[in-house]
Structures are given as C-alpha cells and as structure tokens.
Amino acid sequence: MKNPFQIFVIIAVFIAILMAAGLTYAASKDAVHTIELPKISVELRAGDGKETTERFCGICHSLDYITTQPPFSKTQWTATVNKMIKVMGAPISEKEANTIINYLAAEYGTGSGKERSL
C-alpha cells in the first residue's frame, strides 16, 4: 500500500509527462514551415561574353532563363536585354549590355546555326 506522498509523486510525474507531450505537440504545430530549394546549376555555351552574361543575368535569375528560350535574332535579344535593364531594373552598363547581347545572339541566336542542335 503506497502512502499519500508516493501517490502524489506518481500523479505529478504523470501530469508532467502529459504536459511535455502537449508542449511537444504545440511546438510542432507552431513550427516554422520550411523548405530547402534544390541547387541546379546551368552551364552556358562557351563563347565571348559568357562570364559577363553569367555574372549579370545570374543576379536575378537562373541561367536556364536563357537556355530554355527559342533561338532569337539579335534584334530580339537586344529587346530582351534592354527590357531587363529598363523595365526589370537590372544594373547593367551599356558596355556590358553590348557584350551580353553579342554573346546571346552568337550562342543562342537564329544566326548561330546552333538551334539545330538544341
């Protein structure tokens, strides 16, 4: 036969276990919902201006924004790069923009002949 103190201890331990379980549940309920995005690297084609293109275009978006586009004329690539600067706020100087346009027209353009191997 247990004395009242032993019964008190047993009940106290039991309540403590319940509270801990409750807290754990509350913590899991309130936990920050987090995901980790996969890192996917994209290699641009070798060519003059590749590094400049990677450095500046890569500030705001992955380079598959370039590689998944249809082959465009130099006029179209010029319009796209200008849109990025004037409309989307890309910090690219005129000199760098020219390097990027020439690279894109050469490696991802209609005139490059490379679209056939896409």
Place this chain on the structure above:
Amino acid sequence: MNERKFSRRTFLKTAGALSAAAAFGGIPAGLFGSDRKLVKFPEKTDLILLTSRPPQLETPIDYFKQYITPNDALFVRWHISNIPTAVDFKQWRLKVGGNTENELSLSMEDLRKFEKVSYAAVIQCSGNGRGFFEPRVAGGQWGNGAMGNITWTGARLKDILGKAGLRAGSVDVSFNGLDSPPLPTVPDFVKSLPVDKALEEDIIVAYEMNDADLPMLNGFPARLIVPGWYATYWVKALSNITVLPKPFGEFWMKTAYRIPDDPCGCVLPGTAPKKTVPLGRMTTRSLIITPGENAVLSANRPAEIMGIAFSGGYGIRDVLVSVNSGKSWDEAKLGEERGKYSWTQWSYTWRPASPGKYALMARATDNIGGSQPLDSIWNPPGYLWNKIEKTAVVVK
C-alpha cells in the same frame, strides 16, 4: 448525350491502358529540345523543369487523366527570385487596409473564422501553351502542363473586405505576397482587381488545396483564387490586401500581363498591338489526354479518346471530336460536372476501320457559346492559347 456521368475509374483504367509511357505525352518531340528534364522540388513530385530560380515547373499531362490534380503535381510559377521558403504560422498575418474603415491583421485562426467556401476550379498560367506559338515568343516555354484542377477551400474575399469596410471612392484592390525582388530596382510582384470584381461572390483567399495545406511552392499558407481568370491574379503566399482610391497602375498590371485590346486578344503574327488591356478571363479550351501523341491503335478495336475541357467560368456545353483531321465532328460524352469553374472530363469511343495515320481533334464550347479556333491566335506575350490541337496516331 444526356448521360452526364461516366465513372472516373473507367476513365483512369482505360486512359492508363492506352497511354504511352511518355511523361511528356502531347508535346511534339523536338519542340522544346533536350533541355526539358524532370526535377524534384520540396513538397512536389517530379515535374518538368523550365527554370529553377525563380522556379517554373510544369505538370506532365498524364496527371490530367485524374479529375483532381494532386497537390504535389500542380505546376509552379514564381516571378521574382526571393520566394518564401519559411513561414512561421504564429507570425504570419494577412494585413488588410488602405481605403478602409478598419485595418485588419488576420491570423490563420482569424481567417478560418470566416464562412468556409469550397469548390473545384481550374488554375491555369496565362502562358500555358506559349511554347506552341509560331513565330516563337519570349517567356516560359510551357507546353500544356501549366494548369490543373484543384478543390480550393477558404474565406470569401468579399467577407474579408466587408469586415475591413470599404470607404467611398474605392477603385482598385491590390494583392501582395511574401515574395520580394532580388534588387530594390526590380518591381515587386503585386496584382490588382477592380473593386467590383474583387467583391464577386466566388473569389476566395484559399488556405486549403484538396483538403490539405498548400505546398510552399504553390503559395503556403494562403493564396488568392479568382476562378475563371488566369492564375496571374491568384497571388501566392498572400500577405497584403490594399484598397485603393485610385487605379493601381504598377508594373505587373500596367506593363506586364496585357493582351491586345481586341475581341480575340490577338494581332497578326509577328506584329505589335496598338493598344493593350489587362488579361482577365480564360479562353475556352479542350485537350486530348489519351491516346498520346504517336500512340499506336488497333484497327477494328474500340479505342477510347479521352480528355478535359474548361472555360473561363461558364461550364462546358459540349465537346466535339474529329478523327479525320476535322472533316467531320461527333459529340463526345461528358463526364460528371462539379461546378462551372472545374474542368469536365469527356470521352469518345472510336473504332478505326482501317490502318493508317490519323489526326484526332477536340473542340469544346462553353455555355455562352465561347469555343476554340482552328488556327492559333497570336500575341507577343504568348497568352490565351486555346487552338484546337491535333494528336497524331497510327492505326495498325
């Protein structure tokens, strides 16, 4: 054609049996090059990778054999690269203010206290089908997989705005999410609706997709649902609703997501429109899901042609099917309809008499007579794709 019910089970079984294993079924080989590969993002199944930062992921169309698109298979599309990857449920608040009587700061618990509304609705990216435009246009080169049919549950926007109390002279309501620009010079992704539109009964702030939490990449913890309209308005990870006493006029309304101001929303291929208006309601369309492109069928055996059809919120009146490149058309059997915003499954039994090559076509008409063009329309941003597509099959 009065039989409006056919079992989903039959649909799935037959569809599965006929479908080629190709995950990219329906996308002409070679159109998108070899760069299209499957990729696994958190809380998502393997999807077709368009871009990774910010992510644009496309649903393989085999998933559209299912009436409801699973949460992990729904397409993903973000605009600016600082996307939310962590949300603290305790801290998250939906703030409502601007030209209102009260400023609200709603917790998820508060949001769930509004009357709960639930319906199935097609979510479709404005650029779905852009990859088929000819001449080709810049932007995400989607096939037909930037859409899905989901059961959305949430609170009416009207009720939320009612609690805030609109002041006289309200013109637009803007919607911002937790995503933010990578540089201060990049325009934040914010959309707006005219106040009359925003007060429509069916627009909700959804906190459940198919009775579960939204995946982070689809806008956890809540997103705007504007059923019948393109998904550009369905702002993800919604954080701020602002009532404005003047037109909104920022970049993502004033410059982006606009179509030629013309009944067809189109211009002559390769030309620029004189005037544009914001994109809105989805065009009516259908899609053959099975048999897939270049499937091989047997002569003198019944083959089930199956697909989906939907409109900008009017429900589907009928779907016509042609097995002879459009020379003659016959009515398909429509499946169960779960409301005007949902897509409808349809099926048509075809018994090809002789071997050869065939082009299968489907054409949907909605309940107000809206339908699909035989020739594709064209506009510079590549929106409103709803051409009657051809699926080539071989009968042996």
